[in-house]
Amino acid sequence: MSGPNDPGAQETLPTAVVVQPGQARHQTGGHPESHLRLEAVIDHLEGLPSWSLRTVIEAEPVGTDSVEACHPESHLETVRRAAESGGGWLDGDTPVSPLSFETALEACGGAVGAVDSVLEPATVNRGAFALIRPPGHHATIDRAMGFCLFNNAAVAARHxxxxxxxxxxxxxxxxxxxxNGTQDIFYGDPNVLFISLHQWPLYPGTGWLDETGREDGAGSTVNIPIPPGAGDRNWVEAFERVVEPTVRAFEPGLVIVSAGQDGHYADGLSNQALTEVGYLTMAHRVGSVARDLGAGLVAVHEGGYNPDTLPTLDRLILEGFDAGLTGEVAPGSAGLDPSAGLDAAEWEGRLEEVTTAQRPFRNL
Ligand SMILES: [Zn+2]
Known part of the structure; x- marks a missing residue:
């Protein structure tokens, strides 16, 4: 771990960054989930004056026992064998290259390192953003899919x-x-609250609002399916009306964000109208909730496939976390017009459906 260069001159920023030295070893050819994404992000962050004020942590691979807290050994062996045999495809859109197994262990290690950095008793970092790949949130208990091999967020939670x-x-x-993968892993677990905001309909086809958990985990899953064309105001309103009151009432000791920025209007894999303002605002709100709860805040990188816009979005997420964690107003959004998004009546109807589905479990 390397600290800020000159701690005497300026205060350390509260959100650390976890970088993954070996991320390019997971080779995907011309696939949208490319190593160029995070390289562009790091290049951008390193050029900012704020970089010297951040704690920067290098990801180290976890042992397989950390991953086996979420996936059976047979799943790890499937990924290991595919990689060792020279690579290939684990499903129609999930490539594996010869060093993908090690790289996936390193991605999990980045998520775990982020958790350690915010939960150590003497830490100055109240937040950490793990810039890791391959992403994880589609990896189910026993299946790699949707560009994901192991579920980084789930491994971090169990750690x-x-x-x-x-x-x-x-x-x-x-x-x-x-x-879907994170939901699968925690669907019966009352101690891990999983809230997903996502476009509906869209890959992988799960996540309707009536999927709310099972058995002991009933009510611990919250799905907010968002129609195509939604924008900043819609997503932020979902935070105000559903995400924030639910997290506050749950009183977690750690908040993990599966941070995929592929709902941005310039990202090719969806039909949302989110702008820079939307991501900054969501990050600020999560930071504020973590601060109020005295909880640690860890973000793990998921999607986001436009290398021209991803660096700015990831920077704004860091700045939003910083401001929320320190009780400041969100910076940088003055003068920017948030995207309005959906027809008001259509959106209100959807929010009503979500809150109705959650009513057996909580007051929304
Ligand atoms: Zn995605």
Whole structure:
């Protein structure tokens, strides 16, 4: 871990960055989930004056036991064998290259390192953003899919519970696709709250609002399916009306964000109208909730496939976390017009459907 260069001159920013030195070893050819994405992000962040004020952590691979807290050994072996045999495809859109197994362990290690950095008793970092790949939120208990091999967010949550004594973890997934893998892993678990905001309909086809958990986990899953064409105001209103009151009432010791920026209007994999203002605002709101709860805040990178716009979005997420965690207003959005999005009546109807589905479990 390397700290800020000159801590005497300026205060350390509260959100650390986790970088993944070996991320380019997971080779995907011309696939949209390319190593060029995070390289563009790091290039941008390193050029900012704020870079010297951030704690920068290098991801180290986890042992397989950390991954096996979420996936059976047979799943790890499937990925390992595919990689060792020279690579190939685990499903129609999930490539594996010869070093993908090691790279996926390193991605999990980045998520775990982010958790350690915010939960160590003496830490100055109240938040951490793990810039890792391959992404994880589509990886189910026993299946790699949707560009994902192991579920980084889930591994981070289990690590926080097992190694740091955190009882309850909330995972907020704002990737534009439903976090079906994370939902699968925690669907019967009352101690991990999973909230997914995602475009509906869209890949992978799960995440309707009546999927709310099972058995002991009934009510611990919250799905907010968002119609195509929605924008900043819609997503932020979903935070105000559903995400924030639900997380606050759950009182987690750690908040994890599955941060996929593929709902941006310039991203090719969805039909949302989110802008820079939307991501900054969501990040600020999550930071504020974590601050109010005294909870750690960890974000793990998921989607976001436009290398021209992703660097700015990831920077704004860091700045939104910083401001929320320190109780400041969100910076940088003055003068920018948030995207209005959907017809008001259509959107109000959808929010009513979501809150009705959640009414057996909470007051919304
Ligand atoms: Zn996505």
């Amino acid at each position: 926080a519970q097992r190694e740091h004594g955190i009882e309850r973890v909330a995972i907020i997934d704002w990737d534009v696709h439903h976090g």
